[in-house]
Amino acid sequence: MKRFIIVGAGQAGLQVAESLRRGGFDGEVLLVGEEASLPYQRPPLSKKYLLGEVEAPRLLFRPADHYAKLGIACHLGVPVAKLDKENRIVYLADGAELCYDRLALTTGARVRELTVPGAGDPRVCYLRGLNDAENLRVRLSQARRVAIIGGGFIGLEVAAIARGLGCEVAVLETQSRVLQRVVAPVVSDFFARIHRERGVNIQLAQQVSAIDATPDALTIITADGSSVVADLIVAGIGVLPNIELARASGLLCDGGIVVDEFARTSDPSIVSAGDCTMHRNLLYPRPHRIESVQNAVDQAKVAAGTLLDHPVAYAQVPWFWSDQYDFKLQMTGISTGYDELVLRGEPEKGAFSVFYYADERLIAADSINRPAEHMVSRKLIATPGGCYPKAQLADTAIDLKTIF
Amino acid sequence: MPKITFIDLDGQQHVTDVAIGLSVMEGAIANGVPGILAICGGSCACSTCHAYVDDAWAGVVGAPNEIEDATLELANDRKPLSRLTCQIVVTPELDGLVIHVAKND
Incomplete structure (x- = not known):
């Protein structure tokens, strides 16, 4: 019997697994994930979950028995230590060795961490996974002053939630406007305005140079010599694709795991999909990397088709969303x-x-x-x-x- | 708990118990109803939890709001009783509700 392994149990990984079954694959499907949880939704982590409106079990994509019913074997809570693509073996950190016929890498991305002095304080938080969100939710409930480093989607969504919880909120953005990387100035200005109208102290063109941590407070020192005092800091300064496993195995990587429009990597037995890929979309002349639910799902379907020898080229218009206050x-x-x-x-x-x-x-x-x-x-x-x-x-x- | 019956594309009935306060979509997912995909997780962004409310229940369930109505434009085979099941919150009044799963992909 053939065995397909999926490394990375997020939205893309789950979609590959389900699409394999929907496509009639009757071999073994193994879903390997570093996090202990069954696959769950990330978008609510910076929205309803953080606000306390939903609890973790409601974030699961599928109930536990769904995986057994579909014949998807889950190996969760164990990172992959090494990929040997010549011999087609995945080595898990707990010592297990798993052979595969074909492999999907859906390893996602991780937060970029602050590197300024003082950034290692436990009151400097990030938001990516469920563990981060649990930690942040508890700390937010105890904080009075929250400083957010980064005026991107995560930063602004957290700012909206923190204001909703009654915190004093400051957002420090290095660029001259919020959301600069993704939207036009008119949209940036709109979001800066709605946050300011709700009492958020948005500071643009502010470079953080250090964090002075004392038991009572965290003081952010900026390059122009000003400071912001907070009980809690949330850094939302982007993500890095998880490509180390792929790169160490010899797969071609360039700002992401390089895949073509069929989600094929440089190894014919390995596909890749989601946030970790530098990919071709036939609607665009150049490869790009996108962090989104839409790409995770649609590219995962392409990857599954390729694994099943029914290749369909990726050509989907990307879409994204963000919820802030009532907008x-x-x-x-x-x-x-x-x-x-x-x-x-x-x-x-x-x-x-x-x-x-x-x-x-x-x-x-x-x-x-x-x-x-x-x-x-x-x-x-x-x-x-x-x-x-x-x-x-x-x-x-x-x-x-x-x-x- | 209110009982909700889903009829899938093959005509098979799935009788489920769904807690008050959850969405109809969550009830379908928790009970493994085929055809309700919900890839956006209930954010009213994708239309893959599309279903038809049974005629008898139309007045009880009500109509979609503006965002849902717009999102339904993405759905296959939209009909007058189309709803996104992630936007229907289960209440005691919905005990006995019958939902026909639409073709989602």
Whole structure:
């Protein structure tokens, strides 16, 4: 009997396993994960879970007996020590040796850690996994002043939750605007404004140079000599792809595990999917790495197809979302390289969309509390051609659904 | 606990007990109902927990809100009684509810 092993029991890993079964694979499926928990949802960790609205068992994707029913054997709580791709063996840290016929690497990403002096204090927290979220939830309930380093999605979502819990909140961002890497200035300005209106002290262009930790408080010292005092620091400064296992085994890596549009790595027996991959998507000219639920799921389906010898090329429009206070930001496409913006609606009224064009083609859209426009945008961007009249997109009197 | 019956695409019935306060989607997932995928985990972002409320229950369950209505645009075979099951919270009034699973992929 054939044995397929999946290393990494997150959203992508689970999806590979389920897609293998749905695709009719009747061999062995082993799902190996470093974390002790069965696969769980990460997005609520910075939202409802942190707020205390849901508990950990509700985050599980599937109940425990589901895995047995589907014939998915889970090896959880054990890191992989080594991958020998020549002999097709996965070595676990507990000494187990697992042979495979084919392998999927869905190893995800981990938080980038602060390296400034004082960053090792236990009151400096991160948010990626369930353990992080449990720790942060307890500490947030005891904190009065919270400082967040990084004005990205994690930082701003945590800021919104901390304000909701009644904490004093400061956000320190190194760039000149929040969410700079992913959205246009009009969207950055909107989010900075809604946080400031709710009492968050947003400080832009602030470089953290040290953290002075005393038993009573943490003082963040910035490069311009100013300081922010807090009981708790949350750093959300990005993630790093988990590629060490792949690289040590000799697989090609370049800012991620390099895969083609069929999720194939440089080894014919190994596929990879999710946050850890530098991948080809046929809709884009260059490879990229994306941290998202959509990519984890859709690329995992491609990877499973390749494992089953039914290759289907990856060509999906990316989408993302973020919840902050009562605002839902929904994004689709990749806006990098845009040369023109079209605004639909009024940011002052708290609901609008921004359309990104490059060379007259619609490439991305961000919608704030405009779910219908987001859904239409996903379809518009997925349709080849993409030269939609800007005047119509900007005119809120015209129903977007009538444009195509 | 309220009883909720799911009828899957093969016509098979799955009678489940779902705690008050959970979503109908969570009830389906916990009981391994085939066809309810819920890849976004109940964030009303993906439409893969799409199902049809049984005719007899239409008035009790009610209509989707604006976000759900928009998200349903992504669903296959949307019909008048389409709902995203992640957005239906189980209440005592829903005891006996019948849900027909839609084609999700």
